[in-house]
Amino acid sequence: MLPDFASVSPETKADALAYLASLDDVRVIAGGTDLLVNMKRGELCSNVVDIMNIEELRLLSGDGTDIAIGPAITHAAISAAAMLNDLAGSLSAACGWIGSPQIRNMGTIGGNLANASPAADLIPPLLIHDTVLKIESQEGKREERLDDFIVAPYETSLKPHELLTWVCIKGLPGYREGYRRIARRAAWAISRLSVAWAVREDGDRFVDVKLAIGSCTPMPFRPRNVEKFLGGRKKDDHTIGEAAALVVEEIRRITGDRPSFAYKLPVVKGLVQKALRG
Amino acid sequence: MYIGNEMNRIDALDKVLGRPVYAEDLSAKGALFGCIFRSTRPHAFIRRIDTRAAMASPGIVKVLSCHDIPGENLFGIIKKDQPYLAQDRVRCIGEPVLIVLGETEEAARKALQLIEVEYEDAEVVSDPFLSEDSTALIHDKGNLLSRRKVIKGDIEKGFKEADVIVEHTYSTSWLDHAFMETESGVGYPDSKGRIVVISSTQNIHYKQKEISRLLAVPEEKIKVVQATTGGGFGGKLDVTVEGFIALSVHHTRRPVVMRFTREESFLSNTKRHPLYIEYKTGARKDGIITAVKVGITGDTGPFASYGETVCLRAALHATGPYEVPNVHVDSRMFYTNNPVSGAMRGFGIPQLAFAHESQMDEVALMLKMDPFDIRMMNALKKGSLTATSQVLQNSVGIIETLRKVEPYWRKRSKKEDRAGFGLGCMYYGIGNTGVSNPANACLNITGDGKIALHTGACEIGQGSDTTLVQILQEALGLKIEDIVLVRGDTDTSKDAGSSSASRQTYISGGAVFDAALKMRQYLDEKGFYKGRPIREIYASEADKKLLEHNGFFDPPTTPVDPETSKGSPYATYAFATHMTEVEVEPETGCCTVKRVYAAHDVGRAINLKNVRGQIYGGIAMGVGFALMEEFVPGKSESFDNYYMPTSMDMPDVEVFVVEDREPTGPFGAKGVGEPALIPQAASIVNAIKDATGVRPFELPCHIERLKMLLEKAKG
Numbered sequence: 002m003l004p005d006f007a008s009v010s011p012e013t014k015a016d017a018l019a020y021l022a023s024l025d026d027v028r029v030i031a032g033g034t035d036l037l038v039n040m041k042r043g044e045l046c047s048n049v050v051d052i053m054n055i056e057e058l059r060l061l062s063g064d065g066t067d068i069a070i071g072p073a074i075t076h077a078a079i080s081a082a083a084m085l086n087d088l089a090g091s092l093s094a095a096c097g098w099i100g101s102p103q104i105r106n107m108g109t110i111g112g113n114l115a116n117a118s119p120a121a122d123l124i125p126p127l128l129i130h131d132t133v134l135k136i137e138s139q140e141g142k143r144e145e146r147l148d149d150f151i152v153a154p155y156e157t158s159l160k161p162h163e164l165l166t167w168v169c170i171k172g173l174p175g176y177r178e179g180y181r182r183i184a185r186r187a188a189w190a191i192s193r194l195s196v197a198w199a200v201r202e203d204g205d206r207f208v209d210v211k212l213a214i215g216s217c218t219p220m221p222f223r224p225r226n227v228e229k230f231l232g233g234r235k236k237d238d239h240t241i242g243e244a245a246a247l248v249v250e251e252i253r254r255i256t257g258d259r260p261s262f263a264y265k266l267p268v269v270k271g272l273v274q275k276a277l278r279g
Numbered sequence: 280m281y282i283g284n285e286m287n288r289i290d291a292l293d294k295v296l297g298r299p300v301y302a303e304d305l306s307a308k309g310a311l312f313g314c315i316f317r318s319t320r321p322h323a324f325i326r327r328i329d330t331r332a333a334m335a336s337p338g339i340v341k342v343l344s345c346h347d348i349p350g351e352n353l354f355g356i357i358k359k360d361q362p363y364l365a366q367d368r369v370r371c372i373g374e375p376v377l378i379v380l381g382e383t384e385e386a387a388r389k390a391l392q393l394i395e396v397e398y399e400d401a402e403v404v405s406d407p408f409l410s411e412d413s414t415a416l417i418h419d420k421g422n423l424l425s426r427r428k429v430i431k432g433d434i435e436k437g438f439k440e441a442d443v444i445v446e447h448t449y450s451t452s453w454l455d456h457a458f459m460e461t462e463s464g465v466g467y468p469d470s471k472g473r474i475v476v477i478s479s480t481q482n483i484h485y486k487q488k489e490i491s492r493l494l495a496v497p498e499e500k501i502k503v504v505q506a507t508t509g510g511g512f513g514g515k516l517d518v519t520v521e522g523f524i525a526l527s528v529h530h531t532r533r534p535v536v537m538r539f540t541r542e543e544s545f546l547s548n549t550k551r552h553p554l555y556i557e558y559k560t561g562a563r564k565d566g567i568i569t570a571v572k573v574g575i576t577g578d579t580g581p582f583a584s585y586g587e588t589v590c591l592r593a594a595l596h597a598t599g600p601y602e603v604p605n606v607h608v609d610s611r612m613f614y615t616n617n618p619v620s621g622a623m624r625g626f627g628i629p630q631l632a633f634a635h636e637s638q639m640d641e642v643a644l645m646l647k648m649d650p651f652d653i654r655m656m657n658a659l660k661k662g663s664l665t666a667t668s669q670v671l672q673n674s675v676g677i678i679e680t681l682r683k684v685e686p687y688w689r690k691r692s693k694k695e696d697r698a699g700f701g702l703g704c705m706y707y708g709i710g711n712t713g714v715s716n717p718a719n720a721c722l723n724i725t726g727d728g729k730i731a732l733h734t735g736a737c738e739i740g741q742g743s744d745t746t747l748v749q750i751l752q753e754a755l756g757l758k759i760e761d762i763v764l765v766r767g768d769t770d771t772s773k774d775a776g777s778s779s780a781s782r783q784t785y786i787s788g789g790a791v792f793d794a795a796l797k798m799r800q801y802l803d804e805k806g807f808y809k810g811r812p813i814r815e816i817y818a819s820e821a822d823k824k825l826l827e828h829n830g831f832f833d834p835p836t837t838p839v840d841p842e843t844s845k846g847s848p849y850a851t852y853a854f855a856t857h858m859t860e861v862e863v864e865p866e867t868g869c870c871t872v873k874r875v876y877a878a879h880d881v882g883r884a885i886n887l888k889n890v891r892g893q894i895y896g897g898i899a900m901g902v903g904f905a906l907m908e909e910f911v912p913g914k915s916e917s918f919d920n921y922y923m924p925t926s927m928d929m930p931d932v933e934v935f936v937v938e939d940r941e942p943t944g945p946f947g948a949k950g951v952g953e954p955a956l957i958p959q960a961a962s963i964v965n966a967i968k969d970a971t972g973v974r975p976f977e978l979p980c981h982i983e984r985l986k987m988l989l990e991k992a993k994g
Contacts, residue, residue, distance in 0.1 A: 002388055038919075101925070183867050185907045185981050187927035193982070264868070264983040267990055271866025 003041050008049040014057050014137070014166065017050055021162045022139045024048040029164060031073050034100065034108040035116040058111070058166065063088070066172040072111025072165045076100070076123075079110060088172030091126035091197040094180040098122060101189040111165045117151045117220070124151070124221040125197035125213035126180055127170065135167035142166075154219045173199045173211075177279055181272055182215075192216050194265050198276040207231045207240070212273065217252050217265055224251040236277070245273040281752035282885045282946055288745045289759070290738070302463040302479035302506035307534035310465065311340055312384040313527050314537070316377040316394050317547065318369035321405070321616040322415070322581075323398035325367055325376070332393035333379060338386030341531060342394075343378040348526065350495030354518050356485070360418060361582035361619070363493060363522045368401065370417055370581035371616050372912070373546040378523050380531060384538075407555070407578040407613035417581050417614040424583055425590040429597065429608035429666050430843040437570025437605025441561025445641045449558060449634040451978045453910035454551035454903075456623055457923055460509025461544040466524035467534035469502070474528050476521050477504040481511040481737050482777035487769045489518050490525040501525065505767030511739035512900075513622030514548050516777055517584055541917050549621025550910055552577045552589045552612075554630040558597075560638045566646055566653045571666075573597040573634070575610035577620075577627070584621035586612045591712055593627030595844060598666045599635035600677045600706035600854055601657040606666045608844075618912055622779060624897075625953045628707060629904060629960060633978060636703045636961035640968065650702050650965070651688050655681050659706065659854075667839055669847040674949065676880025676939035677706060677854035683878035683935035684858040697864060698873075699970025703857045703962030708849030709950045710782040710834050717833035718783070719773035720790035722751070722798045724826040728814030730755065730798065731763040735775035736787040738766060741952055742889035743783040749885050750788045750945045754795030755802070761813065773829075781853065781950030784885060786832055788945035794830025801828060834943065851941045853954040854880040857898075859930070859962040863970040868986030870967060872902050872928070875959070878935035882949035891934045894955045898932055899924050901959020909979050 008030070011017045021027055026047040030036050040046065052058055058073040063084050070079070079085055080097035099105060099113070099122040113123040114134070124147070132147040136159065150157050159165065176199040184190035195215035201208040210231040215221040227247045234240045249266050259265075293299050330342045345352050345364040352366060353359040365376045377394065381387030402415035410422040438444060464478030474494070480486060483503040491498040508515065520537040527535040539547065554577050561570035575593050579586030594610035643653040658677045664670060681704070691700045710716050721733040732751055738744040748762055765771050775787045802808065805816045820826055834850035858876040863869070877894050884890045907922045915921040940947025960978060968974045973988040980988075 002385065183869065183982065185922045186924060187871070189925050189927070190922060264986055268867050268986060275866060 003037065004045055006040070006047055006049055008051055010051040010054050012054050014055055014164070017052055017055060017164055018137060018139050020050045021164060024050070027161060029115070031112040031115070032075065032108040034104050035112060052164070063172065066174065068170050068172050070110055070168040070170065072168055073109050076105040076108050076110070077102070080105070088174055089126065089130055089170060090178035091129060091180040091199060092123065092170070095122045095126045095197065098180070098182055098188070110168055114150070114168065115157055115159060115165060117155050117157050119154050119219055119221065120192045120216040121221065122182060122192060122195060122215070125195055125215040127168070128213040128221060128223050129197050129199050129211035130170035130173065133169045134165055135169060136163050137166045138163040151220050176201045179276060181276070183268060194269060196269065196272045196276055200277065200279065202236060205236050207234050207236055210277070212248065212276070214248065214252065214269060217269060218255045222255065224248045226251060241274050241277045244277060245270045248273050282749050283883065283887065285888050286745070286749065286886055288742055288889065289748055289764070290744055299507035301460050301509050302477065303460050303509070303538055305463070305465040305477060305506055306536055307465050307467050310534035310536045311380045311382065311527065311531060312387045312537070313378050313380050313523055313535050314387045314391060315375045315523065315543070316379060316391050318365065318372055318374040318376055320369055320398050320400060321372050322401045322403045323369055324401060325365060325369065325396060326399050327397040328377070329395040330377065333390040336386065336390040336393055338382040339379065339390045340382065341380045343380070343526060343530060347530060348493060349529070351492045354489045354493070354522065355583050356517065356585060357587050358583040361584070363526070371618060373618070375523070378527055380527055380535065404615045405617055407576050407615055410613040410615050417616065422614045423611060424579055424614055425587040425612045427591045427594045427610045428842060428844060429594050429606055431666055431668055432605035434570055434572055434605050434607040438561045440563065440569040442564040443642065443645045444559065444561045445638055445645060446559040447637065447641065447976060449556040449637065449976050450553065451630045451633065452553050453618060453620065453912070454623065454908045455545055455910050455915070455921060456510070456512040456514035456548060457921070458510030458512060458514060461539040461541055462515065462519035462548065463538040464506070464520045464524050465534060465536045466528040468528055468532050473500050473502055474525050475502045475504065476524050477506050478521050478524070479508045479515055480505050480521065481515045481739050481779060483737065483767055483769050484735055484774035485777060486518060486521045490521060493522050494525060494529050503769045505737045508737065508739045511778065512624045513585070513779060515739070516622045516779055517549055519548070545916055545921065549584050549619050549623070551623040552579060552586065552620040552627060554593060554627060556631065556634040558634045558638050560642055562642045562646065564646065566648050566656045568601055568603050568642070568657050570605040571598045571603045573608045575608070577612040578615050578617055579612050580617050580619035581614055582619050584619055585626065586620065588622065588712065589627035593631050595667055595708065595712065595839070595848060596628045596706065597631050597635065599632065599639070600659050600704050602659050602663040603666060608666070618910070624900065625957050626780070628705065628953070629957045632703060632705045632957045632961045633964060636958065637964055637974065640965045651681070651685065654702065654704055667848060668845050671852070674851055674880070674882055674939045674941040675854065676937040677704060677856070679937040679939060680854055680856040680878035680880055680935070683937060684856050684876045687876050688858055695862065697862050697970055699861050699863065699966040699968070701859050701861070701962045701965025701967070701969055703859070703958030703965065704855065705954060705957040706852045706854050707781065707954045707957060709785050709851050709853060710780050710849060713836055713838040713846055713848035715833050716776050716782065716786065717831060718775040718787040718790040720775065720787060720794045720830040721773065722794045722828045722830070724813055724817050725763065726817055728812060728817060729761050729763045730757060730813070731765055732791065733765045733772045734787060734791065735767065735769070735772035736783045737778040739778050741778065741893065742886065743778060743787065745889060746784050746885045747787060747791050750791050751795050753946060754792055755799055781952040781954065784948050785851065785944050785950050786834060788885070788948055789832030789943070790830040792830065792945040793832055794828050797828040797830070850943055851882070851949050853949050853951060855954045855958050857958040857962040859959070859966045861963060861966040861970055863967060863985070865971065865989055868982040868989060870906055870980070870985060872930040872963060874931045876933050876935070878937060879951055879954060880937040880939050881951045882941040882944050883938050883947035884936045885946065885948050887936065890936060890951055893951045894934050895932055897955025898959050899929055900956045901963065902928055902930070905960035905963040905978060905980060907979050907981050909981070
């Protein structure tokens with residue numbers, strides 16, 4: 002059973018910020034595909050501010066490579082947006098695979114970020130798009146890189162009175178992008194692990210490679226040493242094999258060994274190689 | 280004219296429009312809500328129960344314990360060993376201890392939190408192999424629930440005659456039925472002083488009997504009605520909410536509603552028995568199987584439920600649909616403190632099919648034979664002796680099902696390395712095993728000129744309502760508008776037995792057919808087939824009792840010998856062959872089931888759409904059994920962590936219906952409910968082996984397990 006709580010549904014950002022400033026024990030709801038599940042499991046909160054009716058949080062704008070995504074945009078809407086298909090293919094793909102159609106119609110990019118699950122589908126693609134988050138409260142505005150925003154599994158730097166107002170990404174024209182998630186069934190499952198990639202090639206050479214791995218480490222991460230290693234190198238089996246081995250090494254460096262790695266590490270290796278080969 | 284066609288199910292339009300009232304939707308004016316306080320310990324003595332705080336909680340009307348049971352506290356389909364409410368000890372996590380009755384669901388569920396129970400933990404038996412010799416007795420007579428053997432020919436001689444011997448061990452896990460509607464119902468006292476229970480169930484008359492024992496009142500004082508039911512698969516055969524509701528109504532004389540949450544359903548519902556199968560096959564160079572020796576060890580949890588049935592059925596079907604001259608099967612079912620396992624689509628045979636079909640492929644591989652040919656060579660045919668030495672006289676369509684898929688098997692070709700093809704065959708005895716299991720049906724002519732069919736056969740989504748009506752239509756030559764179906768009410772129908780064991784088309788269908796023949800003769804005498812309207816026949820009949828015609832069918836079976844299982848436990852068998860194409864991604868261990876060719880000998884398809892529907896559903900369930908479904912006690916709590924297939928995991932399916940008519944069946948029909956599932960996992964496993972060279976011996980073969988097998992094979 003859901004515990005008792007009060008909810009408000011403001012129509013402007015200013016009202017939402019006012020509620021967040023004045024209400025005690027308050028949470029933002031942006032779709033509720035995680036929050037309501039957690040509340041049903043016993044996570045308590047007295048007040049809920051629903052931001053789904055705030056027009057200005059559902060906008061999508063972009064000029065070439067700088068794209069701003071409203072945090073209350075649903076996964077379904079993102080996966081259908083032509084601009085994102087062109088400039089952030091891995092994000093489009095991830096939004097098309099998350100949950101089920103029902104979840105994609107309710108869940109939002111802001112909610113996925115604020116929930117900060119190690120298995121969040123949107124975080125690896127957002128990492129490779131150098132995402133910066135705009136955050137507001139009645140006291141003012143601040144910006145934070147996604148890498149810094151998530152401070153621990155299921156924990157972000159958002160304060161209770163703060164609201165995520167924009168998700169700003171860099172479009173990657175000319176990159177070959179993709180996202181692959183592995184789960185026990187074809188859809189509607191939590192990712193056991195995931196890989197997002199954006200690769201720019203020139204003939205038989207890697208020009209620039211961006212990789213992000215999800216569900217392996219406490220927070221999804223970019224193996225930047227591997228990206229650096231690949232830049233300018235010849236695209237052959239040797240390079241690709243070495244890069245995949247480096248990714249695995251990096252995961253081990255971050256978390257040590259885990260029982261699940263018997264499965265995950267060989268799979269990450271295989272998927273990174275597949276991604277690099279194209 | 281009316282059967283064998285593509286008629287829509289008679290409940291289809293209503294269901295699409297959302298009209299039916301499921302048990303979960305039921306309520307009654309002034310109803311109390313009942314919920315169950317359950318054990319958190321696998322095995323413990325109850326030292327103290329404190330319900331004072333719960334009783335004082337707002338809106339709480341009553342808390343009932345085992346001491347409030349006026350009759351027998353123990354129930355069970357075969358062996359009555361399961362308490363409704365724990366007596367002095369609990370024997371598994373989730374075992375009901377108390378019923379809390381509140382004015383609202385919220386009040387009742389809140390009060391649950393306030394109950395305190397002091398336990399003294401007892402030794403826990405969690406492994407069936409350790410159960411036999413454990414000093415911790417789950418029941419006074421020991422921890423072995425059942426042991427059944429199948430002995431035919433001379434097993435030693437059979438292995439001596441063999442040129443190759445293949446020996447492997449297979450294991451399977453617990454599975455949840457995961458029906459869409461959780462266990463639910465409502466009860467109330469009626470104006471005649473009876474207790475009425477309306478619930479989501481597969482068997483109303485059994486529940487009527489159990490409630491009468493529970494309350495120590497005659498059966499006539501209890502009325503059980505089946506609400507529209509959202510799935511069963513065997514999980515609504517045991518008493519679920521019905522006993523609790525009846526007891527609560529008995530004590531409060533008020534209507535009572537109960538509805539398990541999904542988490543509660545996962546925790547408390549019976550599971551598919553995990554079986555551990557040691558399987559040894561001997562074959563000659565030419566492919567003829569000479570001997571099969573099987574050891575089966577099962578875990579039924581602390582209560583028998585259908586454990587004895589699974590123990591026996593698994594043993595009887597252990598050789599698969601093949602003629603084997605020398606057979607030795609030893610099947611044992613143990614009590615443990617694990618979750619209660621019970622009936623689930625196939626009664627142990629899907630587990631055995633996984634083993635015997637894997638064995639067939641391994642034997643073929645050793646002999647460098649085509650897996651298809653070895654099956655064809657050993658398949659049962661008319662005149663064959665089964666493992667129980669039953670002579671199959673009619674309706675033995677296994678070879679015909681093989682022939683249906685043969686063209687696809689012969690021309691299969693791997694477009695990619697990672698593709699693989701596998702076969703799975705099965706046979707399945709329709710109806711209960713070696714015991715009388717009759718069904719009744721009753722027809723009468725109504726004042727408005729219709730024929731009413733009264734049946735106790737529960738429609739649980741499988742389509743029995745439609746099938747029975749079509750049988751009646753065909754027998755009487757009546758349009759659908761001339762028939763009224765009255766189903767699932769102990770007041771208006773006699774016992775039809777459970778909707779289980781794939782038996783309703785064959786057995787209730789047989790009872791409807793029997794009644795229809797009598798009705799047909801009556802109508803004929805009264806001139807109906809010469810154009811006299813039914814309404815007029817009704818009006819002209821002075822003795823209205825003559826308007827009623829009862830039908831009965833009990834399949835001819837013989838009990839099996841307790842030592843050797845010799846006998847004819849089933850009057851007829853269904854047969855099937857599935858051919859499955861998979862694609863395995865070696866990097867990840869992901870197995871995608873691409874396509875299934877499913878050929879089933881159903882005797883006669885009463886309704887082709889229904890037959891196909893059952894087969895699609897069976898295949899979906901088989902995909903889950905093979906690749907993902909696994910109930911882990913203590914971990915699997917809900918659909919959040921129990922994965923079953925979605926439509927995205929569903930392969931393309933082509934169905935072939937073989938109609939080798941069964942002379943004792945209505946218009947030649949047998950059954951397809953469980954057969955649809957049984958060979959599917961086996962054919963997937965064989966396809967995985969074909970694709971990768973590795974063979975899974977443990978189900979489910981989920982991505983992690985498959986990847987580990989592939990890594991191990993790499994060295």
